[in-house]
């Protein structure tokens with residue numbers, strides 16, 4: 231039996247953190263998010279307030295200054311924060327991810343960068359996508375050429391979360407043009423070094439708190455020990471890590487629908503038409519039930535994928551199902567729940583517009599809905615022993 235409260239947790243330390251997150255989401259993120267979108271703002275100061283609470287080290291071992299909590303707590307943290315603002319939650323988790331990957335795959339680089347990542351002094355990104363290659367990751371054209379002991383990187387990255395300001399970046403590059411995934415390696419790119427040129431932050435139609443942007447590498451020199459994942463491993467690792475990302479993005483969709491459901495319900499208890507509260511009109515109430523049912527189903531898929539990741543089990547299909555289902559649920563229900571509030575639902579003081587944009591972003595990041603459906607379909611389209 232899964233509870234519908236993402237902050238309810240059997241581990242008291244995890245529950246305390248998640249209750250603190252709910253308070254931060256309600257008190258800090260939700261009111262500020264209204265201005266972030268109006269002013270096209272990527273609010274680094276609020277990310278640093280979150281860093282003070284220790285969240286950037288949530289999954290790291292205590293000897294690395296972390297809290298030693300499992301993936302599922304990170305996923306629930308993003309769910310709670312996304313209820314207030316999807317972009318803020320996704321920005322935060324992208325910096326968290328790099329600290330975790332450096333500790334796991336390149337401890338010598340963690341020694342160098344972790345102190346700044348834990349305080350939010352420096353922000354981080356994972357950069358796969360390029361102007362010419364998104365879903366087709368194997369087609370990236372950023373190159374890494376051997377130069378003595380090290381590497382020289384050339385190329386451009388686009389649509390990267392936090393890249394409006396981040397300068398600790400795990401960037402993927404091709405070491406053997408024409409070899410697709412087999413030649414791709416991952417490098418730690420330091421945005422304060424020569425050869426790194428940041429592009430202007432991308433103008434979105436909403437959700438500027440995600441800090442999405444791009445950069446170019448012109449003869450950027452990476453030392454041999456700045457290759458975090460070698461060719462042959464990087465592609466595999468990227469696809470493996472992405473199961474976690476797909477799961478927490480699905481959790482974030484649940485957070486947005488939960489918030490929309492609560493706001494619409496509360497409005498319906500206040501607003502009267504035809505001499506009754508809105509909630510007393512049966513036709514009005516049904517949309518709440520539809521969202522409630524799909525939200526419970528999405529959460530069950532998310533909790534299942536989280537549990538498998540915590541247990542170190544394969545979660546490819548579980549994460550894909552959770553993300554496709556939760557994204558569609560959010561795309562469908564957020565506008566309907568906004569409609570329940572009439573004209574008020576369109577006001578910038580409510581999150582329906584921002585959350586609708588969040589659902590659209592969810593359908594693209596970390597594996598688009600089309601590609602994930604294709605992957606799931608192939609299991610059935612092929613012979614079992616193929």
Ligand SMILES: Cc1cc2nc3c(=O)[nH]c(=O)nc-3n(C[C@H](O)[C@H](O)[C@H](O)COP(=O)(O)OP(=O)(O)OC[C@H]3O[C@@H](n4cnc5c(N)ncnc54)[C@H](O)[C@@H]3O)c2cc1C
Nearest residue numbers: 356357358359363364365389390391591594595596598600
């Ligand atoms: C806000 C935002 C943040 C992002 N953050 C990051 C980040 O931090 N790091 C990063 O590396 N990338 C990031 N991305 C990029 C994201 O991963 C890509 O947008 C995504 O992979 C889709 O690639 P594309 O936009 O180039 O679309 P394309 O690859 O050009 O595809 C266009 C459309 O066609 C569909 N399509 C493509 N091929 C097929 C097929 N074989 N069958 C059916 N349909 C297909 C796609 O699903 C998509 O709907 C971000 C994107 C956005 C919008």
